[in-house]
Amino acid sequence: MCTDIKYTLDSDILEYINECLTKEHPESYLIAVLHRIQEKYGFLSEIHMDEVAHLLGVPTANVYGVSTFYHFFRLKPRGKFAISICLGTACFVKGADSILAEFKKELGIDLGDTTIDGLFSIESSRCIGVCALAPVVTINDEVFSRVKPTQVGDILNLMKGKRSAEKIAENS
Amino acid sequence: MKYINAIIDGIEVSVPEGMTIMQAGDSIGAHIPRLCYHPKLSTEGACRICVVEVEGWYKYLPACSTLLQEGMVIRTNTPELRQMRRDLVELLLDNHPRGCLTCIKDGNCELQNLSYKLGVRERLFAGKRKRYPIEKSSVAVIRDAEKCILCRQCVRVCSEIQGVHNLSQMFRGFNTVVTPAFLANMDDSVCIKCGQCINVCPTAAFIEQDSTEDVWQALSDPNKFVVVQTAPAVRVAIGEGWKMPIGTPCTGKMVTALRRLGFKAVFDTNFTADLTIVEEAYEFIERYKNNEKLPIITSCSPGWIKFLEHFYPELIPNASTCKSPMQMMSVLLKTYYAELKGIDPKDIYVVAVMPCVAKKFEAKRPEHYSENNYPWTDAVLTTRELIWMIKAYGIDFLNLPDEDFDQPLGYATGAGDIFGTTGGVMEATLRTAYEKLTGKSSDNLDYFDVRMAPGLKEASVMINGFVLNIAVANGLNNAKTILEKVKSGEKQYHIIEIMACPGGCVAGGGQPLVHPEDYVYPLDEEMIKLRQKALYSIDKDKIHRKAHDNPFIKKLYSDFLEYPGSPIAHKLLHTTYTPRIPRGIK
Structure with missing residues (x-):
């Protein structure tokens, strides 16, 4: 372990890594550690991945290999409004793919990406269990049901309005 | 030892337990096609080209990763297997x-x-x-x-x-x-x-990264005085470009070819290898007397130096500050030689032919630029690139006469010649350090203990009643083993030689590629040994075999550098290293 590096990871994660280091094959806890980081920070930053590599003694290239192999890991921060489009069977047959295409077109970003202003990110989800409402889009904790591609613009405007209202509230 | 009996393509085999189907096949001349397999590396099983049919198994098995078992009946060539392999390659x-x-x-x-x-x-x-x-x-x-x-x-x-x-x-x-x-x-x-x-x-x-175009351009520029230097390991491998047997020394032909390509003068990097030894031996003796910064670690291998900066920055003070022979030569060419010939150093274009890819990186390090902001080494060619250039020029290499290097930077002792192999720098250092420490001349020049290490070798040498602990490592995983011992204080070494590539420069990243049909694989130990033996044979034939006996080195010191470790030697022949980001994981 490199002692001369100043770590930016949160103390409870450092503690967990230290706990892993006392066990047999500490490197096998890599995925568990990455999960905790994503839980805490919402995504895996390069700095954090590098720190994990040094702490666990796993080459940084391998940490990045693992992070990019598993779909669950995010390498970019989520947007303030995390748009999640259900691509489960029911939603898909009800046209979720065209809704996804519309979001991508409106925001100019790809699946898994975040807009430059950090406001929106698009991700997909598997069935969230409300097939009767298909196709379903969730934005943070809010659920939008029976979404049509033509409504995508309105939904985004709604979110932008919320952000403006928040800003006014912050400034007053 | 337990033996396993099986049948491969109708031929009975009996091989020691633990062999794979592929190895067993190789032992009877059944060369199962393969692509991702490498005998010196772990088994990957990624390409599936080596699949074979084993009687009683419901599926084809990869020969590279399946252990031979008692009574196996294996077919390596059926119409289905051939079709499957073809399909895989087509995909x-x-x-x-x-x-x-x-x-x-x-x-x-x-x-x-x-x-x-x-x-x-x-x-x-x-x-x-x-x-x-x-x-x-x-x-x-x-x-x-x-x-x-x-x-x-x-x-x-x-x-x-x-x-x-x-x-x-x-x-x-x-x-x-x-x-x-x-x-x-x-x-x-x-x-x-x-x-x-x-x-x-x-x-x-x-x-x-291709440097041939830069060199062609320089060669056709009438305002440039283009000179070249060649590393020790190049001469024992260049012949492979014309299918000469591995380990054929081709020094004379190489020099002739370089002259015909248009280089104004051809110098020997081995000469500055001698110079490196004199400087490094002096540096070691100083550290040894003052008992500081020991062990001294050799600094000729630029891959190793970059590894040091990424992975062991804490050991940077231990590395010898001597520039590599390539850089020493380039510096001398643009100072000493330029003065001697009355040429403006800006007009001299120095090409280095190296068995190494990292030398291209080394030449571009900011430390290796002059105060006037020109690089000491202008271009680095790998052995492969030089072979190609000679072929492109239409030179019949095999039938070339032998010519000698240009002087005064073209004569090397046997000590400089063996720089291209693992253990060579150590042996050359010991030949000089022995005499400098004891003040006595020695006839014992062959330090077999350090020769041709398979990766890692440690030895103790008695000099003047003192025991010198030495270590030689090639392949940086082996270097890690030694460096960890240094860090933990488990063992007190005096001199450590590290070369990045397995076997040393003879198997460097810029050496001729092996042809897949030659049944030689990259990093093949036999191939490396043949090239190493060629270097030792060059050394054995030399009149002078100790770096400090080189008459041209003596002259260089009396005319220009004054004495080993002098202020001017320090200014021109020594360098510094810096910790690098990103830090490597040990």
Whole structure:
């Protein structure tokens, strides 16, 4: 372990890594550690991945290999409004793919990406269990049901309005 | 030892327990086609080309990763197997650029060779093909991911032999790509530029940055005085470019060829290897007397030096401050030689022919630029590049007469000659250090203890009643073993020689590629030994075998450098190292 590096990871994660280091094959806890980081920070930053590599003694290239192999890991921060489009069977047959295409077109970003202003990110989800409402889009904790591609613009405007209202509230 | 009996293609085999089907097949001359397998690396089983039929098994088994078991009846050649292997290669080709004619590995490509051998004569599949830009930002190693077939030999050599772990497979499925961490450029990663990925890559997914165009241009520039220097390991490998037996010394022919290419003068890097020894022995004796900064670690291998800066910055003070022989030569050419000849150093263009890819990186280090901001070394060619240039020029290398290097920087003792092999720098240092420490002349010049180490060798040498603990490591994973002992204080060494590549420079990342049909594989121990023996044979034939006996070195000191470790020697021949980011994982 490199002692001369100043770590930016949160103390409870450092503690967990230290706990892993006392066990047999500490490197096998890599995925568990990455999960905790994503839980805490919402995504895996390069700095954090590098720190994990040094702490666990796993080459940084391998940490990045693992992070990019598993779909669950995010390498970019989520947007303030995390748009999640259900691509489960029911939603898909009800046209979720065209809704996804519309979001991508409106925001100019790809699946898994975040807009430059950090406001929106698009991700997909598997069935969230409300097939009767298909196709379903969730934005943070809010659920939008029976979404049509033509409504995508309105939904985004709604979110932008919320952000403006928040800003006014912050400034007053 | 327990023996396993089985039948391969109707032939009974009896081999020691623990052998794979592939190894057993090799032992009876049944060469099962393969692509991702490398005998010096761990077994990957990625390509599936080596599948065989085993009686009683419901599926085909990969020969490289299946242990031979008692009573197995194996068929390596059935119509179905041949078809399957062909299909696999066709699928690889489908996802591979069609630029064989203009590919640098044309003729040496294992994929191309396999496709020929298996009878792939047309490309039947036409699917989506991966597209990546060539990552050519590096001064030394270029990555061309479109040509990658995901055999992972580069990943394995980088981690298992070199301990660098710079490469890994990123993403998954069709999008899988081999890159450094965070998809970084090679120069922004912990890559040490050793070039072993180039040596083991079956295709041309890794190649060196091409310098031939710069050299051609310089050679045709009437205002430039273009000179060249050649490293020790080049002369014992260059003949392989014309199918000469491995380990044929071709010093004379190489010098003639270089003159015919238009170089105004041809110098021997071995001469400055001698100079390095004199400076380094002096440096060691100073440290030894003052008992400081021990062990001294050799600094000739630029791959090792970059490794030191990424992985062991805390040991930087231990590294010898001596520049590498290449840099010493270049500096002397633009100072001492320029003065001697009355040429403006700005007009001198120094080309270095090296068995090494990392030398391209070394030449571009800011430390190796003069105060007037020109590089000491203008261009570095690998042995491969020089072979190509000689062929391109239409020189009949095999029938060239032998010529000698130019003086006064062209005569080397046997000590300089053996710099190209693991243990060589150590042996050369000991030959000089013995005399400097004891004040007595020695006839014992052969330090067999340190010769041709298989990766790691430790020894103790008695000099004047003192015991010198020495260690020689090649392949940086072996270096790690020694360096960890230094750090923990487990053992007190005096001198450590480290060369990045397995076997030393003779098996450097810039040496001639082995042809897939020659049944020699990259990093083949036998091949390395033959090249090493050629260097020792050159050493044995020399009148002078101790660096400090070199009459031209003596003259250089009396005319120009004053004495070893003098202020001017320090200014011109020594350098500094800096810790590098990103830090490597030990």
